[in-house]
Amino acid sequence: MLNYALRRFLISIPIIVVATFLIFWAISLTGDPLQDLRQQPNITTEQIERVRENRGLDEPFYVQYAVWVQQIPTGGFGEYLLSPRPIAPDLQRVVIHTLQLVIAAEVLAFIVAVALGTLSATRQYSVFDYSTTTLSFIGYSMPSFWFALILQVIVVQIFELTGVRLLPLANLSSPNPGTGLAFVWDRALHLVLPVMSLAIFSVASYSRYMRASMLEVVGSDYIRTARAKGLKEGTITRRHAMRNALIPTVTVAALSFGTLLSGAIVVETVFGLDGMGRYFIQMLGRRDPYPIMGWLVITSVVVLMFNLIADLVYGYLDPRIRYD
Numbered sequence: 606m607l608n609y610a611l612r613r614f615l616i617s618i619p620i621i622v623v624a625t626f627l628i629f630w631a632i633s634l635t636g637d638p639l640q641d642l643r644q645q646p647n648i649t650t651e652q653i654e655r656v657r658e659n660r661g662l663d664e665p666f667y668v669q670y671a672v673w674v675q676q677i678p679t680g681g682f683g684e685y686l687l688s689p690r691p692i693a694p695d696l697q698r699v700v701i702h703t704l705q706l707v708i709a710a711e712v713l714a715f716i717v718a719v720a721l722g723t724l725s726a727t728r729q730y731s732v733f734d735y736s737t738t739t740l741s742f743i744g745y746s747m748p749s750f751w752f753a754l755i756l757q758v759i760v761v762q763i764f765e766l767t768g769v770r771l772l773p774l775a776n777l778s779s780p781n782p783g784t785g786l787a788f789v790w791d792r793a794l795h796l797v798l799p800v801m802s803l804a805i806f807s808v809a810s811y812s813r814y815m816r817a818s819m820l821e822v823v824g825s826d827y828i829r830t831a832r833a834k835g836l837k838e839g840t841i842t843r844r845h846a847m848r849n850a851l852i853p854t855v856t857v858a859a860l861s862f863g864t865l866l867s868g869a870i871v872v873e874t875v876f877g878l879d880g881m882g883r884y885f886i887q888m889l890g891r892r893d894p895y896p897i898m899g900w901l902v903i904t905s906v907v908v909l910m911f912n913l914i915a916d917l918v919y920g921y922l923d924p925r926i927r928y929d
Contacts, residue, residue: 610913617909621902626670628901632894633666639686640892656687673898682899692896695884700903702777703873703880705792707865710800714807715858721808722815722854723847726823737812744809749868753802753875760798772797775877799876803868807861814857818850825849859915863908 639653639662657663661672676683682692721741725734757774764770773779773795782791822828823846831841870882877883881900888896 610917613913613916617906617913620909621905624905625674625898625902626667629670629673629894629898630666632897633669635892669894673895677902682902683895686893686895687891692899696896696899696903699879699881699884702878703866703869703882704907706796706799706803706873706878706880707862707869709796710803711807711858711862711865713800714804714811715854717804718808718811719815719847719851719854721812723819723842723850725812725816726819726850727842729820734816737816741809741812744805745813747805749802749806750871750875752805753798753872756798756802757875774798777878777880799872799878802875803865803872806868807858807865810861811854811858815850815854818853819846822846822850855915855918859911862911863904866904866907 639657643653661669664672673683682696684691721737725737728734760771760774777792777795778788779791779795782788823842828841828846831845832838866881869880870885872878873880873882874886881904885897885900888900
């Protein structure tokens with residue numbers, strides 16, 4: 606398995622290089638990144654041309670890309686176009702914030718979806734099954750930003766009726782969050798609504814895959830053999846059926862991690878979170894290609910990493926799968 610992981614890592618390198626090259630080319634087609642600078646009355650044409658020359662913006666895009674690649678191992682992701690500040694510290698901050706949100710949403714969605722899908726399959730055509738199916742279709746078609754706004758409205762209405770503020774409506778922390786466990790608790794409270802907003806779509810999607818996979822597994826020969834041996838139904842479901850039924854769900858969850866990152870852009874904007882999504886929108890408005898490229902590289906690495914993790918989990922869930 607170690608050899609397989611190493612091979613996948615080596616294959617990922619040219620994939621990231623090609624992806625970043627194509628993205629850099631696409632960004633170069635969006636327009637002049639110095640357009641906002643030209644609109645400032647106290648900036649002369651000579652100053653703008655000096656910035657263009659110093660940053661290599663008068664060179665073809667592939668030359669600019671080569672210069673940017675050379676900066677990655679030495680200077681992180683370089684500096685902002687219109688500011689001498691390095692990009693890496695800001696990216697590190699927002700990546701940590703977004704991973705807290707996305708990983709919490711993914712873990713919550715996976716646990717809830719596996720439970721709902723398993724119970725629906727074992728109680729096929731029951732009231733519970735029909736109810737979860739209906740709710741899944743509603744959650745699948747519900748935009749994350751709309752659900753986020755509804756959650757905010759509900760919290761505000763409860764506060765107006767009872768005077769009790771259940772959860773924070775915005776930001777990642779209170780003005781004085783404290784330290785240690787107090788800080789962790791404050792951050793957890795601020796993430797409740799964003800995590801619910803981001804997880805609703807995944808719960809609806811994963812639960813459908815889990816239900817379909819469980820229905821296929823429970824009709825297998827080895828399940829009937831386990832029942833014939835007199836094993837309890839709960840033991841059969843947990844130790845035999847669920848383990849094999851999880852394989853398609855793990856695949857969907859890993860491939861959907863990139864979707865969660867894109868959904869985080871909307872959720873972070875609604876809740877005013879200092880994360881990768883909000884950072885991307887701000888840099889996109891500034892037409893600064895360098896922080897956008899850094900954002901896209903990190904996103905690509907995270908998506909490829911979770912795909913590799915999913916492949917490795919297959920070997921644990923199904924011993925028949927071997928990579929070496």
